[in-house]
Amino acid sequence: MGILLLLALWQALTSVVARSSLPTPLSVAIRIRQDFIHADQLSFYGLNTGLLDSMAYTATNVAAAVLMGAVVGAPLGLVTARFRLLRALVDPVLMTAGTIPIIVLAPFFLIWFGVDRISAMLLVAIFVTVILYVFAQRAADNIDPVYEESAYTLGASRARVVRDVLLPGTVPQILGGIRIALAGAWGLEAIAELMGAQYGIGKIVQLLAGATDVEGIFAALLVLGVVAVACDGLAAWVVARLAVWNQPARTGAE
């Protein structure tokens, strides 16, 4: 429904705005089909790919970055929530890293790691790490101490308390954090590619912007948007599956 409304609005706008600044939905759709496997306009710049391959490149980077960030950020957030000294050490480092704009960070990464995918991946991974660190830490802070106390009085070891209380009790918030990180990661990955990359949706946008090929840019961004929305839907589904117990109560009668 919302998509139809958006399309209608877009179509309506094309009648007032010049074609060169706003292409019609139909022309963009046709352009996506044309460029999907191999884009002629791009081979002109020496880029022998299409939207599909570029999207795959970008998606792989985002997935790898979210994975890296989750593996580092979430456990670090949980651990620091329980050990004050470690928290005092890690907090300032990650909080500082989190406030540096990606535009400032990107040139350094390009110098250090080159224009390969590793640069963009690490840039996005840092952002994801910070988000998940904060989410996991907050989740561990907020979990009611009564659960841990109860587990200890029932005979649980420290390791079991982490496995049976701390992890499951924080999973919904951490998964929520992964969804937010994922949503932001698409944009950041595209920016990182704009700043310097050899492939990817961001690279296409950068090249076509040089040629003011608005239609081509729209086509690339639309593909990115559709994939991002689809991934968010998938993530939401996984979140709901992994934390079944956390659904709103259906009944509560005795």
Add this chain to the structure above:
Amino acid sequence: MSDVKIEASALSRSYRRADGAEVKALSAVDLRIEAGQFVCLVGPSGCGKTTLLQIIAGLVPPSGGNIVVNGQRVTAPGPSRGMVFQKDSVFPWMRVHANVEYGLSCRGVAKAERQKVAAQYLERVGLSHVAGAWPRELSGGMLKRVAVATVFANGADVLLLDEPFGALDYVTKRQLHDVLLTLWAEGEAGRRRTVVFVTHDVDEAMILADRIVVLRAGRVVDDLAVAADRPRTTDALLLPGMVRIKHILLTHLGLEAAR
């Protein structure tokens, strides 16, 4: 019935408030509780009764003095002292039967055996029909039943209950008193579990306790035996001996002038 189960000697606990002031939650508490006794700790809020319970559980270390349970000094929480908390402590991420089995699984009891024990205690508290449910699907009273079943299933011979039924409505509370007393009484005399039950509700203490210990400002100020027969009916609570105890308790709580 003469063996001492819980022995507190010169127990004290103080902590520093955020404004820097030193607060004494408990000072020089001496208390001996015999095996199989049902003891209620009663007192106005802030009198230290919850602190005393947490020290017995091993959740809070004493600032001074000693706490000995089963002849051993308490240094950490453990499965020999089961605890039912004021707040809901049932894990929302485990189904009801998994919650009841949790303590047993921590102690390495085989799956078939712990499923049997859990099913048995869920039946005792009248919750067999929701064994496979998620805790969010239960009412507050049902969650308390799960918590009670969990500590009983775990086999602790000392049970510590911290105002467990404080937030429940009157009917549910009375039903849970019956559940608790039935489970407590099922062991033959001498093998009964020892119960320490914190409450601020005078009537609740009189229905449940063999002995009521009154705390005020971190000290034991009275220690009353409740000899009435069980089950304690409405009429039993109106016997002269019981009414006298009620007057004493209300006086300690500052609700009646001393006579």
